[in-house]
Amino acid sequence: MPDAPDTAAHYVGIMSGTSLDGVDAALVSFQTEFPRLIASHFRPLPADLRQNLAELSLSADVSLQKLGETDARLGELLAECALQAIAAAGMNPDQVRAIGSHGVTVRHAPECDAPFTLQLGDANRIAHITGLTTVADFRRRDIAAGGHGAPLVPAFHRAVFASPDENRVVLNIGGIANITILPKNPSQPVTGFDTGPGNTLLDHWAQRHLGQPIDRDGAWGASGQCHQPLLKLLMDETYFERSPPKSTGKELFSPAWLRAKLEMLAKPPAAADVQATLAHLTARTVAQAVQRYAPDTESVLVCGGGVHNRHLMALLAELLDCPVESTGKFALDPDWIEAMAFAWLARQTLLGLPGNLPEVTGAKHRVVLGAVYPGRLG
Template sequence: MSSHYVGMMSGTSLDAVDALLIDFSLSQPKLIKRCSVDLPIKLKELLTFLAHSQNLTFRQLAEAEDGLTRLYADCALQLLANLPNNLQPKAMGCHGQTLEHQPNLAPSYTLQLLNPSLLAELTGQNIIADFRRRDLAAGGQAAPLVPAFHRNVFQSLAKDRIIVNLGGIANVTYLPKSLEQDVIGFDTGPANLLLDYWHQLHWKQPFDEGGQNASGGKLLTRLLEAALEDEFFSLPAPKSTGREKFNPNWLTKLLSGFSKEQLNAQDVLRTLTELTAASLTDQIQLLDPDSEAEIFICGGGWKNSFLIERIRKLSPAQKIASTEVLGIPPQDVEAAAFAWLAWRHVQNKSGNLPSVTGALGERVLGGFYPA
């Protein structure tokens, strides 16, 4: 049986589809090949509209799902081109694009846009998709799912570790060195999602490279305090969030309490950066009050050197590095996690951590769509 699996991911930042080919035959996953395809502007605009609109049509959903699935297929075929037979994957684990995630409503729901049947047809590969709903059905938050992968590849028996993912949303995984202690993981608040939105609105560029514009702004203390008053930040774990919570409407409402003269665009960007750093490090301090754990960061936010500088400043006693040190580049961790979840599914092994999601127990995640 092949030990090679593909993981595919498009995150809340809506920038690209990432695909990795991973070998799971060794004690640590081995990256064989990677591919990334940018989302076309029209598809990105449609997905953004669907994620924030209360008035949408089935036709729009179908159009977005078809376009996204074909982009996944294009990325997968580029990844698999010219591969020898001994590197062909057993299956591809595909997350899809989250449009809305509401685990706390009744009934609870989570929607990831992807057509795995079409993807199987277009690629000729076994597809494993729809990873979140089984955990949700078992009473869990269905997110974050990646901490189970973090435990498998990043846990140390010598030192407590905290894995930080800075994607559209920031989340943490606490990996105690003792195997008798539970792994803890949850979302801490907004990250690239609001930063990219504000930068695109005012500078007409996809993101603030290196956090350069944010670093030149002034911290608006009252605005930061108002933002941190949001009830999400004080909720206990397990908890998860996404675009349905931290979106342009949330930010507009927050800013409405201030005059235009108080809201220089660069100062707001600086303050949103501080919001990400402060909400994250507040939770890290609760998880690790003695500041003894090592912190490793993954996700696109690692490239925002000003954001990383602020996290370091607010966590001065702790070692902070990227997951590259642990063998997986920061940008590859989430896609690798979905390759791992596909590998677990094929082995009929669980992919969730009840201590993280709050589910009633361990469950095999995902649905299988044969080639």
């Protein structure tokens, strides 16, 4: 008979990013030194919930009623997704130690007078419905320590991708793109930051003109031509020139931001050309960040939804002087890296270990992240 699962070694990570496409839930085993994905579950966000989250993240006039109801509904959905991932592994909740839930960011303002970040997805409901201890609200402790609260995944990238033989960059292309710089010299610090838009504007433009949530394989963008005057306007954004640590979100790179840039042109480009140009924007800003802050990079490992955009991946390969490959090369599915990271972060919290990297977030020191919501199963 196979050994019974070690309940202290199995965690579920739940992630829903700025693209608002859905919820990723990953059941991860830490029985060995290298984390292993046991099972996963993806659930698209219901249209009305997605609309509410989009409105809350972009509107200056927020309804507290809508905020509270959305938080509650999302918490219930996240709990269901966690249970589905556990069931997909043929396991029961009592065989899992805890859940790490990122939630959905509806506002990220780490540089205002009173810095803050806000993620929805009521962890009380997750803990109650699943019966499992839930760790959530990871970002605010880093902000309390003087950091940006983002990106947090680089600590996990270091744990699973750092190599003494090669200078690597891990590129996550979610709604926002971010890089983790992993020097092969262990005496050098791991750094990283948000480079700018990833999929968020590409997805918005595809939804608007194709009626589809994504430009599948980047085919539509590949059919267009990069509009150089528009690209110049898009690149003329002070965020790209700022030095790290830095983080950003849809608060800056929003449909309104794109619309304002388009209105500066005497004649609007064809829709496919705008899509092509947005792909060039993501690729150029990533490449510039790598070339400026990690010029000795020997390979770039890509994860997140953007890895499936063949047009974008081809542009990155053209712009970067090193191999650009999926994290699948290391048997880590690129679609589940972030969810796995929040399982890892939950484990760090329950072990009393820090989860942030001050060189990445700008925090004054390392801290144990998150709030713990006890479950009835231990």
